[in-house]
Amino acid sequence: xxxxxxxxxxxxxxxxxxxxxxxxxxxxxxxxxxxxxxxxxxxxxxxxxxxxxxxxxxxxxxxxxxxxxxxxxxxxxxxxxxxxxxxxxxxxxxxxxxxxxxxxxxxxxxxxxxxxxxxxxxxxxxxxxxxxxxxxxxxxxxxxxxxxxxxxxxxxxxxxxxxxxxxxxxxxxxxxxxxxxxxxxxxxxxxxxxxxxxxxxxxxxxxxxxxxxxxxxxxxxxxxxxxxxxxxxxxxxxxxxxxxxxxxxxxxxxxxxxxxxxxxxxxxxxxxxxxxxxxxxxxxxxxxxxxxxxxxxxxx
Amino acid sequence: xxxxxxxxxxxxxxxxxxxxxxxxxxxxxxxxxxxxxxxxxxxxxxxxxxxxxxxxxxxxxxxxxxxxxxxxxxxxxxxxxxxxxxxxxxxxxxxxxxxxxxxxxxxxxxxxxxxxxxxxxxxxxxxxxxxxxxxxxxxxxxxxxxxxxxxxxxxxxxxxxxxxxxxxxxxxxxxxxxxxxxxxxxxxxxxxxxxxxxxxxxxxxxxxxxxxxxxxxxxxxxxxxxxxxxxxxxxxxxxxxxxxxxxxxxxxxxxxxxxxxxxxxxxxxxxxxxxxxxxxxxxxxxxxxxxxxxxxxxxxxxxxxxxxxxxxxxxxxxxxxxxxxxxxxxxxxxxxxxxxxxxxxxxxxxxxxxxxxxxxxxxxxxxxxxxxxxxxxxxxxxxxxxxxxxxxxxxxxxxxxxxxxxxxxxxxxxxxxxxxxxxxxxxxxxxxxxxxxxxxxxxxxxxxxxxxxxxxxxxxxxxxxxxxxxxxxxxx
Numbered sequence: 001x002x003x004x005x006x007x008x009x010x011x012x013x014x015x016x017x018x019x020x021x022x023x024x025x026x027x028x029x030x031x032x033x034x035x036x037x038x039x040x041x042x043x044x045x046x047x048x049x050x051x052x053x054x055x056x057x058x059x060x061x062x063x064x065x066x067x068x069x070x071x072x073x074x075x076x077x078x079x080x081x082x083x084x085x086x087x088x089x090x091x092x093x094x095x096x097x098x099x100x101x102x103x104x105x106x107x108x109x110x111x112x113x114x115x116x117x118x119x120x121x122x123x124x125x126x127x128x129x130x131x132x133x134x135x136x137x138x139x140x141x142x143x144x145x146x147x148x149x150x151x152x153x154x155x156x157x158x159x160x161x162x163x164x165x166x167x168x169x170x171x172x173x174x175x176x177x178x179x180x181x182x183x184x185x186x187x188x189x190x191x192x193x194x195x196x197x198x199x200x201x202x203x204x205x206x207x208x209x210x211x212x213x214x215x216x217x218x219x220x221x222x223x224x225x226x227x228x229x230x231x232x233x234x235x236x237x238x239x240x241x242x243x244x245x246x247x248x249x250x251x252x253x254x255x256x257x258x259x260x261x262x263x264x265x266x267x268x269x270x271x272x273x274x275x276x277x278x279x280x281x282x283x284x285x286x287x288x289x290x291x292x293x294x295x296x297x298x299x300x
Numbered sequence: 301x302x303x304x305x306x307x308x309x310x311x312x313x314x315x316x317x318x319x320x321x322x323x324x325x326x327x328x329x330x331x332x333x334x335x336x337x338x339x340x341x342x343x344x345x346x347x348x349x350x351x352x353x354x355x356x357x358x359x360x361x362x363x364x365x366x367x368x369x370x371x372x373x374x375x376x377x378x379x380x381x382x383x384x385x386x387x388x389x390x391x392x393x394x395x396x397x398x399x400x401x402x403x404x405x406x407x408x409x410x411x412x413x414x415x416x417x418x419x420x421x422x423x424x425x426x427x428x429x430x431x432x433x434x435x436x437x438x439x440x441x442x443x444x445x446x447x448x449x450x451x452x453x454x455x456x457x458x459x460x461x462x463x464x465x466x467x468x469x470x471x472x473x474x475x476x477x478x479x480x481x482x483x484x485x486x487x488x489x490x491x492x493x494x495x496x497x498x499x500x501x502x503x504x505x506x507x508x509x510x511x512x513x514x515x516x517x518x519x520x521x522x523x524x525x526x527x528x529x530x531x532x533x534x535x536x537x538x539x540x541x542x543x544x545x546x547x548x549x550x551x552x553x554x555x556x557x558x559x560x561x562x563x564x565x566x567x568x569x570x571x572x573x574x575x576x577x578x579x580x581x582x583x584x585x586x587x588x589x590x591x592x593x594x595x596x597x598x599x600x601x602x603x604x605x606x607x608x609x610x611x612x613x614x615x616x617x618x619x620x621x622x623x624x625x626x627x628x629x630x631x632x633x634x635x636x637x638x639x640x641x642x643x644x645x646x647x648x649x650x651x652x653x654x655x656x657x658x659x660x661x662x663x664x665x666x667x668x669x670x671x672x673x674x675x676x677x678x679x680x681x682x683x684x685x686x687x688x689x690x691x692x693x694x695x696x697x698x699x700x701x702x703x704x705x706x707x708x709x710x711x712x713x714x715x716x717x718x719x720x721x722x723x724x725x726x727x728x729x730x731x732x733x734x735x736x737x738x739x740x741x742x743x744x745x746x747x748x749x750x751x752x753x754x755x756x757x758x759x760x761x762x763x764x765x766x767x768x769x770x771x772x773x774x775x776x
Contacts, residue, residue, distance in 0.1 A: 067491050067540075068388045068573065081427040086369050088425045117494040125394045126385040127429065151387070157540045158493060200457050201419050202370045281369075 004182040007052050009265040009290040010045060011230075011258065012139055014063065014131035014191045015280040016084045016091035018042065021207055024141065028092040034207025041276015041287035042138045048273070048289055049139065055184040056100045057145050058107070058175065058264075062192050062255030063131030064151040067158070070111065070171060071151040072104040073128070074120030084130045090206060095133045100146040103182050107148065110174040110181075116167065121151075135191040145187075150175075152255035161243040161254070168256035169239075172263025179264075188264045190257030194226055195219035195249035195284040202281065215282035222249040223277070223284035230272040230288050235262045249284075270295040313474035315555050315584060316354040318562070319347050319482045320519070320548075321441065322577030323365050323433030326498075328440060329392040333498040336570030343568030343579035344440035350581055351441060356480035358405060359442055359449040360470060362551045363484040365433035368453035371419025372466055375430065375451040376406035382427060384435050388491075389573075397435050402448035408473035409450065415472070415687050416465045417602040433484030441482060460531070460550045465602040467554030481555045483548035487512040487569075487576030488538035496573065504574035511538045512576040516569055519580050522562035522587045525594060528553035538576075552582075558594040561586045601686050629761050631676070643712035646705050647671040650761050655709045658774070663713050665770040667726070670701030671762060673708075682763035683728065691763075695736035698766050703744045706770050715774045720750040724769040730756035733765055 019027055021034040064071070076099050084091035104120070111118045132149050150171075156164035179186045197215040214220045222245055229238040239262055246253045253259070262268070268290050275287040322340065326333070331341035351359065366373070384395040406422050413420035434451045442449060452470075455462070470479075488508035503509040511534065518527045527534075528549040535546040556562065563583040570577055629650040634642035640654035641663065649655070649666065656665045670679055680697030684690050707717050723745060727733050734754070741752075750770075760767055 064387060066388050067493065069494060071388075071390075083425055083428045085366060085429050085431070088423050088428055089421075092425055092427070119391075119495070121390050123385045123390040123394065125383045126390055129387075153493075154540070155493070158490065198369045198457075200369060200371065200455075 002181055002183060004180045004184045004186065005292075005296070006176060006179055006188055006264060007054050007185045007293040008049065008187045009261050009268075009292060010139065010187065010189045011261065011286055011288040012045065012135045012189045012191055013038075013193045013285040013287070014134040015193065015283070015285060016087050016130055016134050017206065017280050019093065019134050019137055020090040024137065026094045026137070029090055031207045032205070034209055035212070035278055035280060037278035038276050038280070038285055038287060041278070044275040045287050045289055046139065048275070048291070049187060052187070052293055053185055054145065054187045056103055056148060056186050057136070057140065058103070058148040058150070058179070058186050058188045059132055059135060060150045060152060060190055060257040060260050061129055061132045062152045062252055062257055063129040064149070065154055065255070066151040067154050069117030069119050070153045071119045071121050072108050073099045073147075073149040074101060074104060074122040075099060075124055076101050078126070078128050080127055082128065082130045082133050091130055091134070093130070093133055093137070095128065097128065097136065097143060098146040100148050103178065103184060103186070104148045106178040106182055107150070107175050110178040111171055114170050114174050116170060116174070131191055135189060139189065152257065156246065156254045156256065161246050164254070164256050165239065165242060165259050168259035169263045172260040175260070175264045176266065188261060190261035192252035192255055192257040193280070193283045193285045194223045194251055194253070196252040197250050197282060199282040212279055213282070214279050214284055219249055219284055222251070223286070227274060227277065227286055227288070230286075231274050233269050233271040235265070235267045235269065238262065239267070252283075265290050265292055266296070268292070268295070312476060313471045314478050315481055316356050316478045317351050317480040317584075318524070318552055318556060318582035319351070319441065319480065320552070320578060320580040321347065321437050321482060321484055322572055322575075322579070323363070323436060323484050323486055324572040324575065324577060325386050325389055325392055325395060325432055325436055326572055328395060328436050330498065334501050336501060337498070337572070339568045340570050340577055340579060341440070346567050347579050347581055348441045348443060351480045352446065354478070354480060356447055356478050358402060358474060358477045358479050359438070359447045359482065360479055361434050361437050361449065361451045361482045361484055362454065362548050363431050363433040363437070363451060364454045364486070364548060365484065366431040366451065366453040368455045369457070371421060372413060372455055372458075373453040374406040374409050374420065374422045375401050375428070376403040376422035376424040377401055377426075377428060378403045380428060380430055382430065384430065384432060386432050395432070395435050395439065397430060397439060399430070399438055400445035400448055402450055405448070405450050405473060408475075409452070409470055412469035412472035413466060416469050416600065417686070418462065418465055418469065437482050437484045447480070454547060458547065460596065461599040462602045463547055463550040464554040464599055467551050468600065470555065479555070481552060483552050485548045486572070487515055487578055489540050489575045490538070492574040501571045501573060503571045503576055508538045508576060512569065512578070516566045516578055516580065519582065520564045520566050521589070522564040522582060523560045524549065524556055524562055524582060525553045525558045525560045528558070529596070556582070556584070558598070561589055563587045641709065641713045643709050645673055645708040645712070647673045647676065656713060658713060661774050663710070663715060663719070663772040663774050665706065665709055665772070667767045667769050668702055668705045668709065669760065669762060669764045669767045670698040670705065671764065672701065678762075678764055683765050684763050693765060695733040695765055696740050698764060699737045699740040700744070702766055702768050703740070706768060710772060713774060715772055717745065717748055719772040719774055720745065720748055720770055721773050722751045722771040723753070725752065725754045726757045726760065726767045726769075727754060728757060728759055728765050730754075737766055
């Protein structure tokens, strides 16, 4: 077919706190707000994406953790109740999502041809991970677009950050090729946070923002350095520093999402747009957009 | 046998069986696809039979596939029902569960954990995703929900002290019940990173296999505490980092009072997609080989980094004080100033004052108790627990420790016990303790001959029974 393209890439972190703070009808717990800097960041991201014509959203999910290869949701429809096993007090969300199985299969096949171990998940009773649901809700609250959901292979922990980067780079390139061949316009999203050291206690009122801050100055410095590379258009430099960042900031980039995203975008040298930064129980989170449609040729 | 008197009364809690079981779904969903999976299934069934024969009336599962961040989570839905599909092995099918959870016990455990300084909460939500390790364990070890069950998460940040305290809180809450405690865990947890034919399954590497067999050799000898002490080494050697640490042995050992003389039997050891899976039964009967030394701090109350949020403010208000792990008053750096005498060998003050102050030839000591410098342990034991429940203690040991601390402060000033001219002693229970205190006095300060006044008071700032106020005349 051909003619498809990646129209935008996003770093779209998935703390369930952001959904909890918003009080959507799908989520059972209710709140008095909180984490506004990040939620305003998502407001700006949504406004930006609303101006970009796209057919599908492709997500790589650090909370669908697989140890035996990379997996793809492989049925057209999933629905159910998602309860966060770590923050069940904040996130009990009734979801109903559409999956672009054709594109998922195409990425699966392209990745398999590249030598990666990949699997389609076709058990209809499978419960979609809460992180996928959080990011999907925050970027598209109407659930208007079909999704492709890719698991996070734990190669960083089996081998090393370097091996993880190699595998996720290949998966990213395969994703890009499959999107281009599909004729579809895709927004690609990595769902990870940045520095990832949590507080281990929670205020009585979880949304009490007087308790919210980064866990340490070192984590803050790392987050700012990485964001600076993003907005400076230095994706290759970001990838080069990924091993140190991942280890020293205990970063959620260990799931491979950001590496995958950079390669799905073709390792961009144009600046990203920072829509927001904030902390969630001490972890660093940035909402960032790479407006690929502005910087790349229209059709490959 | 691990029999522990519950804090706050309620009778002896008793661990009557200890089990280690694997977490992967193959023995539950696909036992016929590999002879090893079938042997694990048979071992699960044998373990279930032994639990029943043990007379257990409470089944406690510590699951490594339920990670938590905010403290420790206890399942408290009395009847969780769901269909679980494994994230990796979704092609094996669906695990339907319908469990009977002892919600009352879960709440009691949470409260007991909080009393011991832990952050804890119960979870009771429709559709809560009970983890695969717990589902496999409860499905195969407790068919028909014969025994009320409890499930606790594995906190990703918890160290040994915290995990030990969690186990002690479990025993507090159990109050007279007979517990079968289960660790749902892999041994080596490195799986093949590609799909394999189940018939070709084997332990991922020879190194992993050798470590697994060494661990199982120890467990077969009943040496649970030895495996617990090797936990960090095992984690480094055969565990995939950041997946789950090798913590469950800390929990199991603490539940068994850190014993090394249990009666162990390995019921099965097989590969599960490359990971090491074993079913092990540890009976509390002594194997007669003698117990070994428990050489780590036997912590009763946890402080650690729990309370990070609140501690920041408290610490900022009093930068010279350090919050106590046992919930007691904060410890302070001794105040410096003209004539101040402070000793690193003496316990830290519980307020802003020096250990002693010299005025000319006279040395005036602040009140001295028996706490040990560095650890704050109380020789002879504290007089009550963190919840205020009275404990047995030894007044003689406490009094000797007070005299030793007095001697340390005097030595810092260049003096000795022989320089003491006057002592005022405070006892919290004159009737119970005067004789023992007097006996130690006669052996020590009585030989020096200072004047003495002994008073009964209601309480002291820390859980001690005796404190002395000392005045000395230092020789030039």
